[in-house]
Amino acid sequence: MLAAMAEIADEQVLAFRVAGHHLGRRTDALTAIGACGIQQSPPGWAEVALRARTNEDPDPGRVVMVNAMRGAPYLVPRADVAVFTRALMPAEEDLRAIINSRETKEAREAGYTPREALDAVAAAAREALADGPLGRDDFHQALRERLPDDLLPWCANCASHHVRPGFWRTLGPLGVTTMPERATWELAEPVEFDLDRARAELARRFLRCYGPGNHTELARWAQTAPKHAKALFELIADELDQVETRAGRRWILAADRKRLERPPKASGVRMLGGFDPYVSQPDRETLVGDAKLRKRMFPAVGRPGVILDHGRLAGLWRGRKSGETLAIELEWLGDPVELGREPAVVATARGCKDHHLVED
Numbered sequence: 001m002l003a004a005m006a007e008i009a010d011e012q013v014l015a016f017r018v019a020g021h022h023l024g025r026r027t028d029a030l031t032a033i034g035a036c037g038i039q040q041s042p043p044g045w046a047e048v049a050l051r052a053r054t055n056e057d058p059d060p061g062r063v064v065m066v067n068a069m070r071g072a073p074y075l076v077p078r079a080d081v082a083v084f085t086r087a088l089m090p091a092e093e094d095l096r097a098i099i100n101s102r103e104t105k106e107a108r109e110a111g112y113t114p115r116e117a118l119d120a121v122a123a124a125a126r127e128a129l130a131d132g133p134l135g136r137d138d139f140h141q142a143l144r145e146r147l148p149d150d151l152l153p154w155c156a157n158c159a160s161h162h163v164r165p166g167f168w169r170t171l172g173p174l175g176v177t178t179m180p181e182r183a184t185w186e187l188a189e190p191v192e193f194d195l196d197r198a199r200a201e202l203a204r205r206f207l208r209c210y211g212p213g214n215h216t217e218l219a220r221w222a223q224t225a226p227k228h229a230k231a232l233f234e235l236i237a238d239e240l241d242q243v244e245t246r247a248g249r250r251w252i253l254a255a256d257r258k259r260l261e262r263p264p265k266a267s268g269v270r271m272l273g274g275f276d277p278y279v280s281q282p283d284r285e286t287l288v289g290d291a292k293l294r295k296r297m298f299p300a301v302g303r304p305g306v307i308l309d310h311g312r313l314a315g316l317w318r319g320r321k322s323g324e325t326l327a328i329e330l331e332w333l334g335d336p337v338e339l340g341r342e343p344a345v346v347a348t349a350r351g352c353k354d355h356h357l358v359e360d
Helices: 010-020 029-034 046-053 093-095 101-109 115-126 134-146 165-167 195-210 213-222 224-233 254-261 292-296 342-349
Strands: 063-067 073-077 177-181 184-188 242-244 248-252 268-271 304-308 314-323 327-333 355-358
Touching: 010 254, 029 046, 029 063, 029 073, 093 101, 093 115, 093 224, 093 292, 093 342, 101 115, 101 165, 115 134, 115 165, 115 184, 134 165, 134 184, 195 213, 195 224, 195 248, 213 224, 224 327, 242 254, 248 254, 268 342, 327 342, 342 355
Parallel strands: 327 355
Antiparallel strands: 063 073, 063 177, 177 184, 242 248, 268 304, 304 314, 314 327
């Protein structure tokens, strides 16, 4: 380990992360997706995230969608699917980090450990999907037909009995299912991989995109157990350097030290969705120092998008579709900046042929 650097300013940390997310210079599609995966929810946000990072479409044969971090659907490289799925899975006693306390409590009250319940759902899914992909309604109906009633609690929102989300979403991290398209599931292709290598690579990719960081932030980003995240850090302990930030002691990959010391300058303007990987960094206080602004950026429902100008947070935006037109409401956090083609790119990614801007 090299000597510790002086405390790293937030601006320098953010410049490092902008570069890690390929938001300062566009790259090829597979590199953009492979950095840390790209969330495909709400619908259309993955396309917006891709256009902020690359000018090309990904090769469908080299990319797969899967329930991954926090159970959300993610686009990830097919060759790296284990990094973003199996590597997330903690030990059995820590499954509550992925399957929430209400869901684990219901399973225990029905006489199952969380792992027993998950294994039952996985067995039912393998049987249900043996003949090919199923859409959401057909998939849940197939699970109903194959699972005991005590694993199908009543859902008032859906007015039906069905498997709790924590269990069917975890089929992605368990390596059982992938998603050929949104709200459709199929059996994952069997692949050979070394689990410890996948786990180590997950920690590396986290630090390349979200460093300087620690295992607690990795656990928060991936929605896995802190104990499991700490074990992932330990797998790459000889690759790490310690640094000091405003938030305290954090870690980077030693190979990335030069990028942190002299982050490349970002160029251009980017319009990012509210669930963009960069915006979803677990260290929100570094991203947005002002508490009131941070609260507006991360409401419980309806996150706004973000505008970066040469890597700097410059404004917020919201898109409202009306037919084939996207109305883009802008809120500047300082002086307005020239958006260039970004609004048109966002409108196209959201499935619109036209757009107009609404200034605050």
